[in-house]
Amino acid sequence: MSTNSRIRTFGTREAGPGRPVYVTGEIGINHNGDIENAFKLIDAAAEAGCDAVKFQKRTPEICTPRDQWDIERDTPWGRMTYIDYRHRVEFGEDEYRQIDEYCKEKGIDWFASPWDTEAVAFLEKFDVPAHKVASASLTDDELLRALRATGRTVILSTGMSTPKQIRHAVEVLGSDNILMCHATSTYPAQAEELNLRVINTLQQEYPNVPIGYSGHETGLQTTLAAVALGAVFVERHITLDRAMWGSDQAASVEPQGLTRLVRDIRTIEASLGDGVKKVYDSELGPMKKLRRVTGVVAEAEIAAAAGEPVTV
Numbered sequence: 001m002s003t004n005s006r007i008r009t010f011g012t013r014e015a016g017p018g019r020p021v022y023v024t025g026e027i028g029i030n031h032n033g034d035i036e037n038a039f040k041l042i043d044a045a046a047e048a049g050c051d052a053v054k055f056q057k058r059t060p061e062i063c064t065p066r067d068q069w070d071i072e073r074d075t076p077w078g079r080m081t082y083i084d085y086r087h088r089v090e091f092g093e094d095e096y097r098q099i100d101e102y103c104k105e106k107g108i109d110w111f112a113s114p115w116d117t118e119a120v121a122f123l124e125k126f127d128v129p130a131h132k133v134a135s136a137s138l139t140d141d142e143l144l145r146a147l148r149a150t151g152r153t154v155i156l157s158t159g160m161s162t163p164k165q166i167r168h169a170v171e172v173l174g175s176d177n178i179l180m181c182h183a184t185s186t187y188p189a190q191a192e193e194l195n196l197r198v199i200n201t202l203q204q205e206y207p208n209v210p211i212g213y214s215g216h217e218t219g220l221q222t223t224l225a226a227v228a229l230g231a232v233f234v235e236r237h238i239t240l241d242r243a244m245w246g247s248d249q250a251a252s253v254e255p256q257g258l259t260r261l262v263r264d265i266r267t268i269e270a271s272l273g274d275g276v277k278k279v280y281d282s283e284l285g286p287m288k289k290l291r292r293v294t295g296v297v298a299e300a301e302i303a304a305a306a307g308e309p310v311t312v
């Protein structure tokens, strides 16, 4: 247990200021109901160096409005009703047991966003490191209360939500065990609507809550900018191929991009440092060569400057 109130535990990993950015590959339903696709996406996330993969868990009869059930649509599996389609892309216990085992083998966490309270009970059959509240569920107090009762870390995504709705959700969840994500819920989100400075606004408004970023933009730069602004958790949708069938695929990152994203996040977090101005040993050589000594500066003083905070 950490004494830092902005550190959250994810099983054996931790997220928060001073910890490595916790990077999550959001598989969501991009597996299209095929466990082999899920395994390939887990492979891609593990190889890229992600900390976790994430799924979405729904009870179709609860999450699908009744008037939509019988509407027919064309799918890659033929023409079917919307409720049949929702079942077609939903994994059951057998698949999640396989996912659980596979993720353990690969050394990567997995968790999900439950979209209803039955889904919370379902996920509680597994020792998941966290649960997530999708932006669309932020106003679902019953779901939030069920998630709080699990005692696990809860990631609260804040797309499509007003400051008042966010404050209410935090009251219901309590702030001790949550990590909040800035998000814009359009797929794909446009740069002009990402408003990444909200990360800093949330940091100020919720000083005891670690703030992360859940991105739906195309490209990687803006997610890297979120990390530079202090996001301690990052989630991006991942796909095997952006051209695959499914509403989230086009705004998702393919395996090669994911590898670049994690690599660049690690470089940025290393480069942010501790904010204390100092002279590095490695600068002494260039200092000797390049700085004209205008006063009496003994070599010993230059050497002593290395690693010392500047007090001028």
Ligand SMILES: C=C(OP(=O)(O)O)C(=O)O
Residues within 6 Å of the ligand: 055, 056, 113, 132, 133, 134, 135, 136, 157, 158, 159, 181, 183, 185, 214
């Ligand atoms: C839709 C989800 O999250 P977000 O709102 O962060 O995109 C989700 O986690 O299921």
